[in-house]
Amino acid sequence: MTRNVSITLQNTADARPIIEAITEDNPEATVADFPSMVKIDCPGRLVVKQDSVSERIGREWDVQELHLSLITLSGNIDEDDDQFVLAWT
Amino acid sequence: MAKKKKMGLKQKYALLTRGLDWETTYQPMDKVFPYDKFEGIKIKDWDAWEDPFRLTMDAYWKFQAEKERKLYAVIDSFSQNNGHLGLTDARYLSAVKLFLTGVSPLEYMAHRQFAHLGRHLRGAGPRVAAQMQSLDELRHAQTQIHTISHYNRYFDGFHDWQHMHDRVWYLSVPKSFFDDAASAGPFEFLTSISFSFEYVLTNLLFVPFMSGAAYNGDLATVTFGFSAQSDESRHMTLGLEVIKFMLEQDEGNVPIVQRWIDKWFWRGYRLLSLVGMMMDYMLPKKIMSWQEAWEMYFEEQGGALFEDLARYGIRPPKYHDVASKEKDRISHEVWAIFYQYTHAAGFHTWDVDEAHKAWLSEKYPNTFDKLYRPRLEMWKGMADAGNRFYNNALPQLCTTCQIPMGFTEPDDPSTICFRSSEYGGDTYHFCSDGCKDIFDHEPEKYVQSWLPVHQIYQGNCGGASVEDVLKWYHLNLGTDNMAYEGSPEQKLWSQWMAGRHPVAAE
Numbered sequence: 001m002t003r004n005v006s007i008t009l010q011n012t013a014d015a016r017p018i019i020e021a022i023t024e025d026n027p028e029a030t031v032a033d034f035p036s037m038v039k040i041d042c043p044g045r046l047v048v049k050q051d052s053v054s055e056r057i058g059r060e061w062d063v064q065e066l067h068l069s070l071i072t073l074s075g076n077i078d079e080d081d082d083q084f085v086l087a088w089t
Numbered sequence: 090m091a092k093k094k095k096m097g098l099k100q101k102y103a104l105l106t107r108g109l110d111w112e113t114t115y116q117p118m119d120k121v122f123p124y125d126k127f128e129g130i131k132i133k134d135w136d137a138w139e140d141p142f143r144l145t146m147d148a149y150w151k152f153q154a155e156k157e158r159k160l161y162a163v164i165d166s167f168s169q170n171n172g173h174l175g176l177t178d179a180r181y182l183s184a185v186k187l188f189l190t191g192v193s194p195l196e197y198m199a200h201r202q203f204a205h206l207g208r209h210l211r212g213a214g215p216r217v218a219a220q221m222q223s224l225d226e227l228r229h230a231q232t233q234i235h236t237i238s239h240y241n242r243y244f245d246g247f248h249d250w251q252h253m254h255d256r257v258w259y260l261s262v263p264k265s266f267f268d269d270a271a272s273a274g275p276f277e278f279l280t281s282i283s284f285s286f287e288y289v290l291t292n293l294l295f296v297p298f299m300s301g302a303a304y305n306g307d308l309a310t311v312t313f314g315f316s317a318q319s320d321e322s323r324h325m326t327l328g329l330e331v332i333k334f335m336l337e338q339d340e341g342n343v344p345i346v347q348r349w350i351d352k353w354f355w356r357g358y359r360l361l362s363l364v365g366m367m368m369d370y371m372l373p374k375k376i377m378s379w380q381e382a383w384e385m386y387f388e389e390q391g392g393a394l395f396e397d398l399a400r401y402g403i404r405p406p407k408y409h410d411v412a413s414k415e416k417d418r419i420s421h422e423v424w425a426i427f428y429q430y431t432h433a434a435g436f437h438t439w440d441v442d443e444a445h446k447a448w449l450s451e452k453y454p455n456t457f458d459k460l461y462r463p464r465l466e467m468w469k470g471m472a473d474a475g476n477r478f479y480n481n482a483l484p485q486l487c488t489t490c491q492i493p494m495g496f497t498e499p500d501d502p503s504t505i506c507f508r509s510s511e512y513g514g515d516t517y518h519f520c521s522d523g524c525k526d527i528f529d530h531e532p533e534k535y536v537q538s539w540l541p542v543h544q545i546y547q548g549n550c551g552g553a554s555v556e557d558v559l560k561w562y563h564l565n566l567g568t569d570n571m572a573y574e575g576s577p578e579q580k581l582w583s584q585w586m587a588g589r590h591p592v593a594a595e
Contacts, residue, residue: 003389003392003393003396003397004389004390004393005393006390008296010315034300034376035300035301035303035304035376036299036300036303036304036311036315037296037299037300037303037315063098064098064142064144064148064152065152067142067152067156067319067322067323068152068155068156068159068319069319070318070319070322071295071296071299071315071318071319071321071322072291072292072295072296072318072321072322072325073322073325073326074390074393074394075393076141076329076397077141077142077326078141079098079141079142079143080097080098080099080143081097081098088393088396088397089397089400
């Protein structure tokens with residue numbers, strides 16, 4: 001059975017393009033809305049792509065800007081300049 | 090135009106954490122780093138440590154400064170615009186009082202302990218991570234103190250939080266939890282706070298509670314909460330990383346780490362029973378029940394985590410099954426404790442209204458109507474008859490978690506769970522097998538526990554009467570304590586609300 005990885009972001013103007021990018025790049029992701037936050041679950045692996053977010057905000061997005069919107073996560077992390085990956089092995 | 094050539098994240102992180110430190114020669118390394126071996130954890134290669142976020146100092150300052158700017162803009166604006174008037178109800182503040190007096194001093198303790206680790210871990214990678222976390226924790230303490238400062242101008246019970254943290258009976262629950270962790274060695278501390286608490290359990294503390302704060306109009310708490318929580322993601326990552334690091338370094342580390350996971354899961358879980366009460370009883374507008382949060386964050390997310398760790402020979406924490414059996418009970422049991430002892434607390438409790446009872450009944454179909462509703466209704470009847478119930482006997486405390494003995498048998502919610510151990514000719518009492526096991530493994534540590542009820546009986550808490558003790562706590566009697574109904578806070582809140590609806594009030 002593939003267990004979910006999970007990421008929770010603030011429900012803010014800065015986070016919305018990230019949430020959109022995640023849902024487009026991870027078709028299996030499910031999004032749950034809570035007051036002031038959004039929890040995204042995805043089986044096994046979830047990726048946040050630098051390109052996808054940059055395209056939405058019209059400037060180069062630094063993957064580390066994710067820290068400004070991040071509330072919590074579940075899964076092993078691997079981050080580099082191009083993407084942020086959450087996965088269970 | 091040529092694109093400016095930037096150094097990659099991996100390269101920057103490697104430059105920060107590799108090759109800048111050295112093997113000491115004037116003094117042996119074991120004297121320079123005296124704390125990282127006595128626990129029995131064997132580390133062969135400190136450089137195998139890597140922060141998956143690969144956060145470097147320049148990025149750290151940049152993003153932390155940005156978080157601070159956002160946070161203080163909101164806190165200032167909240168304060169300037171009388172944000173407290175937008176709360177759903179003043180009863181909500183009981184949860185905030187418990188949080189800010191119970192948790193904020195722990196943030197400061199965490200700052201101190203991570204500063205200690207930032208000096209004393211032998212590897213540069215983990216030292217850098219610990220130094221960053223130390224600064225984060227100081228920031229959290231400061232932002233929460235700013236929030237205390239605002240609420241203290243308008244509400245009761247916030248005026249002497251640091252003093253109270255060292256003395257008040259229920260604040261000894263979080264205080265002793267953290268003191269237990271901070272007085273352990275560095276690897277146990279990391280397992281307790283970074284892994285068991287931050288990774289496995291902190292979601293249950295911060296996430297539904299902060300979302301609840303948003304739902305109840307508490308902008309200040311949402312803001313410090315989520316700002317802290319964004320650091321927390323990094324701390325959780327450190328927690329998971331340190332566990333994997335220890336397990337990968339030496340097979341002999343596995344049983345040591347497993348025992349710590351078992352211990353600190355149970356310690357943290359017992360501490361969070363207070364949060365269960367806050368979620369189920371203290372939020373006027375509710376987000377999710379304790380049981381739902383437990384299922385989402387422990388059973389589902391924790392389940393995935395422990396499946397992932399199984400490859401190292403780690404199993405889920407001992408007694409996690411007991412915690413799941415208790416998920417539809419503990420919040421009610423803890424509320425019952427605080428309802429009875431509200432005369433000795435720095436916050437209020439109240440008689441639960443019908444709509445709230447209906448919600449509890451819906452969320453807890455197997456337990457609420459059968460086990461807890463009758464008790465709440467009996468108490469409501471007593472209060473209506475002018476005889477609001479306060480328990481004037483001092484409760485027996487669990488020697489390990491320090492919570493009054495109000496929890497029930499794992500398989501029988503109508504019988505109080507009671508365990509004991511003999512040590513050095515004395516008998517020690519526990520609320521559960523989990524707390525008893527922790528004591529039995531390190532009795533020489535826990536016999537030193539500062540148990541508030543024992544201290545009162547020994548004459549160390551200001552005097553022999555309840556009033557003497559409460560004055561020693563610096564509680565303002567008749568203001569900070571007692572039922573919400575009839576409190577000065579309720580009166581003031583009603584006046585403010587009437588002022589906001591002049592037409593309706595006429």
